[in-house]
Amino acid sequence: MPSRRILFYAAVLAALGAVPMAVGGFYLEFTNQILIFALFAASLDLLAGYTGLISLGHAAFFGIGAYATAILVELGVVRLVFVLPAAVLLSALAAAAIGALCIRTTGVSFIMITLALAQLVYYVALNSPMTGSTDGMLMFQRPESGLPGIDLENNIHFYYYSLLLVGLSFGIMGRLVSSPFGRALQGIRANEERMSAMGYRAGTYKLTVFVIAGAFAGLAGHLFVNLQFFIDPSSLQWHASGQVLTMVLMGGLGTLSGPAVGAALFIGLEEVISSYTDHWMLPMGIILVLIVLFARGGVVGLWRGIRSKGPWNG
Amino acid sequence: MGEHSTILASRGLGKSFGALQVNRNINLDVRLGEALAIIGPNGAGKTTLINQIAGAMRPDEGQILFLGQNITGFPAYRMARLGIGRSFQRTTLFPEFTVFENMRLAAQSQLPGWFHIWRPASGWEDINDAAMETLETVGLAGRSQLAAGALSHGEQRQLELGMALALRPQLLLLDEPMAGMSLDESLRITELLLKLKGTITLVLVEHDMDAVFAIADRIAVLVYGELLAVGDPETIRNDPAVVEAYLGEG
Ligand SMILES: Nc1ncnc2c1ncn2[C@@H]1O[C@H](COP(=O)(O)OP(=O)(O)OP(=O)(O)O)[C@@H](O)[C@H]1O
Ligand SMILES: [Mg+2]
Numbered sequence: 001m002p003s004r005r006i007l008f009y010a011a012v013l014a015a016l017g018a019v020p021m022a023v024g025g026f027y028l029e030f031t032n033q034i035l036i037f038a039l040f041a042a043s044l045d046l047l048a049g050y051t052g053l054i055s056l057g058h059a060a061f062f063g064i065g066a067y068a069t070a071i072l073v074e075l076g077v078v079r080l081v082f083v084l085p086a087a088v089l090l091s092a093l094a095a096a097a098i099g100a101l102c103i104r105t106t107g108v109s110f111i112m113i114t115l116a117l118a119q120l121v122y123y124v125a126l127n128s129p130m131t132g133s134t135d136g137m138l139m140f141q142r143p144e145s146g147l148p149g150i151d152l153e154n155n156i157h158f159y160y161y162s163l164l165l166v167g168l169s170f171g172i173m174g175r176l177v178s179s180p181f182g183r184a185l186q187g188i189r190a191n192e193e194r195m196s197a198m199g200y201r202a203g204t205y206k207l208t209v210f211v212i213a214g215a216f217a218g219l220a221g222h223l224f225v226n227l228q229f230f231i232d233p234s235s236l237q238w239h240a241s242g243q244v245l246t247m248v249l250m251g252g253l254g255t256l257s258g259p260a261v262g263a264a265l266f267i268g269l270e271e272v273i274s275s276y277t278d279h280w281m282l283p284m285g286i287i288l289v290l291i292v293l294f295a296r297g298g299v300v301g302l303w304r305g306i307r308s309k310g311p312w313n314g
Numbered sequence: 315m316g317e318h319s320t321i322l323a324s325r326g327l328g329k330s331f332g333a334l335q336v337n338r339n340i341n342l343d344v345r346l347g348e349a350l351a352i353i354g355p356n357g358a359g360k361t362t363l364i365n366q367i368a369g370a371m372r373p374d375e376g377q378i379l380f381l382g383q384n385i386t387g388f389p390a391y392r393m394a395r396l397g398i399g400r401s402f403q404r405t406t407l408f409p410e411f412t413v414f415e416n417m418r419l420a421a422q423s424q425l426p427g428w429f430h431i432w433r434p435a436s437g438w439e440d441i442n443d444a445a446m447e448t449l450e451t452v453g454l455a456g457r458s459q460l461a462a463g464a465l466s467h468g469e470q471r472q473l474e475l476g477m478a479l480a481l482r483p484q485l486l487l488l489d490e491p492m493a494g495m496s497l498d499e500s501l502r503i504t505e506l507l508l509k510l511k512g513t514i515t516l517v518l519v520e521h522d523m524d525a526v527f528a529i530a531d532r533i534a535v536l537v538y539g540e541l542l543a544v545g546d547p548e549t550i551r552n553d554p555a556v557v558e559a560y561l562g563e564g
Contacts, residue, residue, distance in 0.1 A: 180422050180430040180438065187419045190408040197368060197402075198423040198481060199394035208429065 009170075016163055020156045029227065030271070032159050034264045035166045036223045041247040041259030042173055043216035048245065049254035050177055051209050052189030053103070056111050056241050057118025058217055060098070061091040063125060063236025065218030066225035070137045071130055080143040080152070084222060091218020092211050094121070099210030103203055115238055125233040136232025139225060152226070162223050169216055173256055176212070185209055186254075250291050252298030261299050318345040321381060321485055321515050322367065322398075328375035329362055336362045338539045340376070344485070349507070349516040351530035353523075355560055359539040360519045361403050364487050367517075368400040369393035380485070394423070399483030403490045403519070405470045407477070409463030413454055416462045416473060417445040420480035444480065452476035453502060468499040475503065485515045492522045504528050523561070527551075535560060 019031050040062055047053040068087040077083060098117045105113055125131045142152040145161075152158045176182050187195045188202050195202055225231040234240065243266070251262025269287065273280040295302035322344040329337040336359040344350050352360050365371040367378060369390035377386045380396055388396075408416050418435065421444040436442070449455045452472045457465060462473060475491050491507075492500040504525045507516065511529065520526050526533065526547075533550040535542040537559045543550060550556055 175434070176431050178434040178436070179432065180425060180435045180441075181428070182431070183415070183419060183422065183435045184428070186411075187408060190410060191406060193370070193390075194402075194406045194408070194477075195419075196390040197370070197394055197400055197406075198420055198477070199391050200423060201389075201391045201428070204428065 013163075013167055016167075017160075020159055024155075028155060028159055030267070032155075032162050032227055033224075034267050035162050036220050036227060037244070037247060037263035037267060038260035039166045039169050039223070040217055040220035041244050041251070041263045042170065042256050043213045043220065044244050045248045045253065045256065045259045046173065046176070046185075046209055046213045046216075048248055049252075049258070050182065050189065051185045051206060053206060053210070054111050054245070055102075055114040055213075056238060056245065057098070057114035057116075057121075058213070058244055059236045059238070059240035060118035060121040061095050061214040061217035062221035062224070062240070062244075063121065063231070063233075064094050065091045065221030066231040066235060067125060067131055067137070067221075068218070069143070069222045069225050070139050070231055073139055073141065073143060074137065078141065078144050080145050083143040087222040088215050088218050091221065092215040095211045095214020095217075096207070099207050099214070103206040103210060115241070118236065118241060119238060122233055122237050125236060131233070134233065136230060137225075139229045139231075142226050142229075158226065162227070165219060165223065169219060170256060170260075173216070177256065181205070181208075246288055248298075250288060250298055252295075252300035252302075254297075255300050258298050258300040265299065318343075318348075320344065320379075321346040322517075323379040324363075324367070324376060325379065326376035327363070327366065327373050327378065329359070329366060329371065329373055336539050337366070337373075340536075340541055342534060342541060342544065344515060344517060345532075347512060347515055348531045349511050349518060349529050351518045351520060351526045351533045352536055353520065353526060353533060353560060354536035354542075358536045360536055361489055363536065364400060364489050364517070364519060367393070368398060368487055370400075394481060394483075397484035398487065399478040399481040399485070400487040401474050401478040401489060401491055403493065405467075405474050407462045407470060407473060409461065411462055412458065413449065413460050413462050413465065413473060414445060414458035417449050417454075417458075417476060417480055418442065420477040421445040421448065423481060448476050448480040451479065452506065468495045471495055472499070472503070475506075479510075483514060485517065486510075487517045487519075489519045490521065491518070492520060492525055500525060 020028055044055065044058045047055050065087045068090045069083055072083050072086060101117065102110055102113050126133055131137060142158065145152055150157055152161055184195065184200055184205055188205055192202050247262035247266045248259045250265055251260065252258025269284060270280055273283050291298060320343045324340050324342045327337055327340040328335065340363065354360055362371065366373045369388050369392060372387045377384055379385065380398065385393065385396065408419065418441060421441045425441065446455065449458055452475055454469060454472055454476065457469060462470065465473065471491060471494065475488065478486060491503055495503065500522060507529050510516065518529060530547055532545060533547055534544045535550060535556050542559060543553050543556050
């Protein structure tokens with residue numbers, strides 16, 4: 001029932017909206033970070049889960065959104081009405097250029113070429129004088145909203161700014177995946193040959209979703225650099241791409257709630273485990289392997305399975 | 315050339331896989347509105363010919379003309395948009411999607427434009443109705459909510475055919491639509507194709523000779539990659555070369 005779905009999402013949104021009234025400081029920032037990575041992971045899932053394009057270079061667009069924001073502010077362009085669209089647009093443009101090269105390939109070649117091109121972006125960030133190379137960039141202020149009473153320097157205001165953008169993005173992505181366009185993407189994932197025989201130009205669909213996913217990743221990057229006041233090249237390195245893909249796999253490919261749950265789980269586990277040991281990657285890896293082995297649809301797939309007929313019935 | 319207008323023509327069409335020449339110098343005219351059957355032994359190159367006309371494979375030599383336009387080497391999606399629909403010999407569905415969603419995607423291809431993102435797919439009534447109508451045509455309306463992969467083999471073949479029909483093509487290429495069907499099912503499909511006959515041009519690759527002789531206006535015989543004969547069913551049935559090369563065995 002769609003109405004129950006909407007109620008569920010309204011409840012999630014309300015709960016997230018209430019967070020600043022309950023907690024502040026570290027926990028608010030922590031929740032804010034989860035929001036940002038939920039968006040980043042969901043944008044990757046448009047490619048990996050819905051279209052079957054496993055990208056190992058998605059962090060490049062996240063990084064471009066972040067660097068664009070930091071560089072503009074450093075250059076004195078501080079008004080949000082410029083900074084926000086510029087960050088999203090630049091990520092989308094980069095995705096168009098990189099996507100045009102990648103979508104000609106499939107399978108392992110696609111994975112490799114997204115990885116290679118993203119590393120190229122990484123080296124640019126590493127070596128360009130604009131980006132502060134290995135040291136990264138500090139942001140001394142957040143962009144100015146230009147609206148009376150809204151000051152993004154205030155962490156609570158910034159939290160609501162993030163929640164608004166992430167919520168809107170999820171709304172748009174939800175629309176997208178259930179639209180004729182989104183259904184065609186899923187058809188291309190399942191059987192590209194048949195889609196072509198039915199008159200769908202697969203390349204156009206793939207490039208379009210690549211650009212859309214890049215734009216949302218850039219938006220996540222824009223929020224991220226504002227949250228941290230800092231960005232360095234490690235955020236767009238291949239392991240950052242691998243990490244966000246891990247979030248998608250943990251939560252469940254091919255759903256939008258999956259990546260959100262995956263992001264929360266990943267960031268939560270990282271926080272908990274790293275408070276005990278520096279070697280948090282190992283337990284995290286084990287947990288991921290267990291999830292992949294026992295819940296092929298990730299945590300959300302497992303949950304849906306339990307609710308319908310038991311998790312292991314296909 | 316006479317009183318017939320030609321919808322599709324191949325001129326000197328040739329295709330090889332490595333050293334194996336699978337189609338050789340094929341000159342075939344398909345007349346507007348006719349039902350043309352292509353028969354021939356296994357491995358004769360029938361599917362390869364269909365694949366080239368449908369744009370799934372690029373010819374090595376020769377030309378393909380559709381309504382006088384040179385369409386040689388066009389990609390599959392362009393062929394489909396020109397009005398050339400095809401079904402596959404090896405069932406090619408979306409097995410995890412419902413039967414309805416399979417058909418809906420086929421019907422959705424008829425939407426003008428492609429970037430429809432604001433209204434959910436379920437909200438396009440025309441497309442839903444067209445999908446349901448075609449499901450009824452191929453006798454699958456009662457199965458619409460099942461996963462396509464859960465259908466019986468015969469039902470999957472029906473869906474395969476229906477999805478090609480849903481494109482409302484001018485020229486429909488059918489690659490062994492009856493393969494693996496029960497007698498009942500293939501009779502039903504024969505009936506359906508007889509009903510379609512005249513409204514669209516049919517090119518039918520089929521081993522089921524009862525179906526071929528019931529449906530075809532003309533028959534082309536392909537042997538070892540070459541066209542051996544083209545003619546009306548009576549002529550083909552009595553052609554000694556055809557009988558020796560193909561019909562004799564069955
Ligand atoms: N993609 C391919 N690569 C290499 N060889 C192929 C390919 N497709 C077909 N062949 C070969 O080409 C020949 C003709 O195949 P084709 O599928 O066109 O025959 P067919 O007439 O449709 O046979 P059938 O009646 O069994 O369907 C066969 O020997 C086949 O093995
Ligand atoms: Mg064949």
